[in-house]
Amino acid sequence: MNTSSQQAPRLSPVVAGMWRLAEWGPDAAGTVRWVEQALELGITSFDHADIYGGYRVEALFGEALAAAPGLRNRLQLITKCGIKLVHPARPATRVHSYDSSRAHITASVDASLQALRTDRIDLLLLHRPDLLMDPDEVADTFAQLRTAGKVLHFGVSNHTPGQLALLHRRFPLVTNQVELSPLHMQALADGTLEQCVDLGLRPMIWSPLARGELFTSGGDQAQRVRATLAELAARHGVSPATVAYAWILRHPSRPHPITGSHRLHALQEAVAATALTLGAEDWYAIWQASMGHEVP
Numbered sequence: 440m441n442t443s444s445q446q447a448p449r450l451s452p453v454v455a456g457m458w459r460l461a462e463w464g465p466d467a468a469g470t471v472r473w474v475e476q477a478l479e480l481g482i483t484s485f486d487h488a489d490i491y492g493g494y495r496v497e498a499l500f501g502e503a504l505a506a507a508p509g510l511r512n513r514l515q516l517i518t519k520c521g522i523k524l525v526h527p528a529r530p531a532t533r534v535h536s537y538d539s540s541r542a543h544i545t546a547s548v549d550a551s552l553q554a555l556r557t558d559r560i561d562l563l564l565l566h567r568p569d570l571l572m573d574p575d576e577v578a579d580t581f582a583q584l585r586t587a588g589k590v591l592h593f594g595v596s597n598h599t600p601g602q603l604a605l606l607h608r609r610f611p612l613v614t615n616q617v618e619l620s621p622l623h624m625q626a627l628a629d630g631t632l633e634q635c636v637d638l639g640l641r642p643m644i645w646s647p648l649a650r651g652e653l654f655t656s657g658g659d660q661a662q663r664v665r666a667t668l669a670e671l672a673a674r675h676g677v678s679p680a681t682v683a684y685a686w687i688l689r690h691p692s693r694p695h696p697i698t699g700s701h702r703l704h705a706l707q708e709a710v711a712a713t714a715l716t717l718g719a720e721d722w723y724a725i726w727q728a729s730m731g732h733e734v735p
C-alpha cells in the first residue's frame with residue numbers, strides 16, 4: 440500500500456547533510472559556492488537540525504541564502520526539532536531531554552525559519568522519539584504549521600515502527616530518517632525499512648559511511664567490509680564509497696542517503712552510486728562481510 444507518495448516532497452536522490460557545516464568554517468560566499476556546486480551535481484536537498492553546530496548551522500546556511508537571492512527556490516530545506524540541549528544558546532534548558540509539545544515544536548519552527556532566512560521549511564522531522572509524546576497534539580501542531588504554510592511536509596527520525604505508526608495514523612508522514620551503513624544494519628533487522636516499503640515512505644539514511652569509520656576503523660568488522668567493498672569497487676570500476684552508497688540505494692524502500700562530507704569529490708562518489716545497481720549477490724556479500732557469517 441502506498442498511502443503517502445502524493446504528499447511526498449521532491450528530494451534529490453542524494454541529500455547533503457549540514458551537521459558539520461560550522462566546522463567547515465566557510466563564510467557566506469564560500470557556502471554559496473559550495474551549495475552551487477552541490478546543485479550542479481544534482482544534490483538539491485539540504486539536511487539541517489535546530490541543534491546542529493550548537494544551534495549555529497541553520498543561521499550560517501541562512502546567511503548564504505540571504506547573500507544569494509534566488510538560491511532558496513532551487514533547493515529543499517529539511518530541518519528537525521525536538522531535542523533540547525543544555526547549551527549557552529538555550530539558557531532555559533536544564534536537562535538534556537526531548538520535547539514534542541505544541542509550544543516547543545512551534546517555537547522551534549519559528550526559530551528555524553528566522554535562522555534559515557526563509558518563509559517555509561520543505562520537510563520537518565521530529566529528531567528523536569519523545570517518550571512523553573502526545574500524538575494527537577503533535578498531529579494537530581503539524582496540521583497548523585502546514586495550514587500556516589510554514590512547513591510543507593513532515594516526518595520523523597530514529598523512530599521505531601511502532602512510534603512512527605502511532606503518529607502516521609493521525610497525520611501523514613513522509614519519511615523516517617534513520618542510521619544505515621554496512622557497519623550499522625539495525626534498520627534492516629527491526630522492521631524499520633519494511634514499514635517504509637509498506638507505507639510508501641522513502642527513508643532518509645544518516646551516517647551512510649558510519650561517520651567515516653567504514654574507511655578508518657581498525658576493527659574486524661570494518662576491515663572485512665572494506666575488503667569486500669574494495670573487491671566490488673574494482674569489479675564495477677567505481678570507488679569503495681560509491682559501492683557503499685549503492686548498497687544503501689539497492690534497498691526497495693528507495694532510501695535517500697545523506698552525505699556528511701564537505702569534499703566535493705565525496706559528494707560525486709555518492710551521486711555516482713545512483714548509476715550503479717548492485718546485484719543481489721553483491722549486496723549479500725557486503726551483508727555477510729558485516730555480519731561475519733553467511734545468511735542462515
Ligand SMILES: NC(=O)c1ccc[n+]([C@@H]2O[C@H](COP(=O)([O-])OP(=O)(O)OC[C@H]3O[C@@H](n4cnc5c(N)ncnc54)[C@H](OP(=O)(O)O)[C@@H]3O)[C@@H](O)[C@H]2O)c1
Pocket residue numbers: 455456457458459486487566596597616617644645646647648649650651652654655680697698699700701702705
Ligand atoms: N537524524 C539523525 O539523528 C542524524 C544523526 C547523524 C547525522 N544525521 C545527518 O546525516 C548527515 C550525514 O551523517 P554523517 O556525517 O555521519 O555521514 P557519513 O557520510 O557517514 O560520515 C561523514 C564523515 O565521514 C568522513 N568521510 C567521508 N568519506 C570518507 C572516506 N572515504 N574516508 C574517510 N573518511 C571519510 C567525512 O570526512 P570528510 O569531510 O573529510 O570527507 C565526514 O567526517 C549529517 O550531516 C546529518 O545531516 C542525522
